[in-house]
Amino acid sequence: MSVPNLKLNTGAEIPSIAYGTWLSKTEDVSKGVEYALEAGYRHIDCAWGYLNEKGVGEGLRNSGVPRSEIFITSKLWGTWHRRVEAGLDETLAALGTDYLDLYLMHWPIPLNPSGNDPLIPKRADGTRDIDERWDIKDTWKQMEAVLKKGKVKAIGVSNMSRKKLEAFLPDVEILPAACQLELHVYNPDHALVAYLKSQGILVQAYSPLGSTNSPLIQDDTVVRIAQKYPFAPAEVLLGWLLSKDLVVITRSLNPVHISSNITGAVSASKALTAGDIAALDRIAEAGKQKRMVTPPWGVDLGFDNWPSA
Numbered sequence: 553m554s555v556p557n558l559k560l561n562t563g564a565e566i567p568s569i570a571y572g573t574w575l576s577k578t579e580d581v582s583k584g585v586e587y588a589l590e591a592g593y594r595h596i597d598c599a600w601g602y603l604n605e606k607g608v609g610e611g612l613r614n615s616g617v618p619r620s621e622i623f624i625t626s627k628l629w630g631t632w633h634r635r636v637e638a639g640l641d642e643t644l645a646a647l648g649t650d651y652l653d654l655y656l657m658h659w660p661i662p663l664n665p666s667g668n669d670p671l672i673p674k675r676a677d678g679t680r681d682i683d684e685r686w687d688i689k690d691t692w693k694q695m696e697a698v699l700k701k702g703k704v705k706a707i708g709v710s711n712m713s714r715k716k717l718e719a720f721l722p723d724v725e726i727l728p729a730a731c732q733l734e735l736h737v738y739n740p741d742h743a744l745v746a747y748l749k750s751q752g753i754l755v756q757a758y759s760p761l762g763s764t765n766s767p768l769i770q771d772d773t774v775v776r777i778a779q780k781y782p783f784a785p786a787e788v789l790l791g792w793l794l795s796k797d798l799v800v801i802t803r804s805l806n807p808v809h810i811s812s813n814i815t816g817a818v819s820a821s822k823a824l825t826a827g828d829i830a831a832l833d834r835i836a837e838a839g840k841q842k843r844m845v846t847p848p849w850g851v852d853l854g855f856d857n858w859p860s861a
């Protein structure tokens with residue numbers, strides 16, 4: 553199955569469907585990656601914070617697909633903001649590659665690098681140990697430096713609201729190439745997507761099925777539209793996002809889903825009518841707005857639809 557490519561503002565091509573690796577155990581993710589590459593995926597979405605990049609690396613190697621044919625995205629975790637190159641080196645070593653195609657700042661939230669946990673350090677009161685004396689603009693300078701060194705081919709951000717981006721973008725030397733966000737029919741963030749496009753920043757949609765157990769495949773509107781076609785609800789959800797010229801990242805460890813997600817998404821993106829797309833666009837505003845990924849950071853990310861604690 554051939555997946556359409558999109559273009560980054562660096563000029564590089566990026567496959568519009570990525571295989572997601574969050575929450576997959578190291579021993580499972582290697583098989584998942586191998587299967588995804590066999591099924592035609594050429595974009596793998598990883599992160600230091602997923603603690604499974606060794607397994608991803610094993611899958612990449614076992615697949616036999618040349619490195620040059622695979623687009624690899626990884627992400628800088630919060631505890632590495634003060635030492636971007638060292639964090640990146642851990643990712644490169646685990647994946648078994650000497651460069652990334654895209655490196656994202658995972659959350660615009662630096663975490664205490666000397667705290668009580670390398671992943672989610674906490675304070676004595678149980679709240680997350682944010683590194684309040686570190687400015688993400690300095691993180692970005694270090695990301696620009698690893699780009700100039702050639703260790704990554706593009707840099708970007710993730711989980712950034714318009715409010716955060718407007719405070720950040722005027723000071724950067726190199727514009728982010730991409731912004732990865734939670735985007736699906738219950739959290740379409742139409743205005744933020746339009747803003748990013750106006751800035752020349754490619755949008756990547758994560759948790760397109762509503763994350764673990766894919767709750768959105770049961771939505772009435774999605775099911776009704778799927779019934780008009782030979783598509784499963786998951787394929788309608790993915791195809792709707794693809795039709796907006798976004799990168800869609802979806803996770804599965806089930807070979808049948810891995811395969812049908814890629815073929816079904818491409819077919820659905822071509823088959824959905826303007827009316828179907830408009831109906832899917834309006835699901836959230838009709839009372840179903842809901843985010844699925846809301847870690848209790850304890851800081852204001854600037855999203856107007858972030859649930860209050």
Ligand SMILES: NC(=O)c1ccc[n+]([C@@H]2O[C@H](COP(=O)([O-])OP(=O)(O)OC[C@H]3O[C@@H](n4cnc5c(N)ncnc54)[C@H](OP(=O)(O)O)[C@@H]3O)[C@@H](O)[C@H]2O)c1
Binds near residue numbers: 573574763784802810
């Ligand atoms: N930047 C960030 O902060 C961030 C945050 C979250 C996610 N992400 C990235 O985005 C990726 C995707 O998001 P996600 O992992 O949250 O979830 P997702 O792709 O929306 O959903 C994954 C769930 O859907 C199920 N599924 C997949 N295909 C299906 C199908 N055809 N029919 C029925 N169920 C299906 C999977 O189970 P089976 O294994 O049984 O198929 C799994 O439980 C992540 O893995 C990660 O790479 C990034």
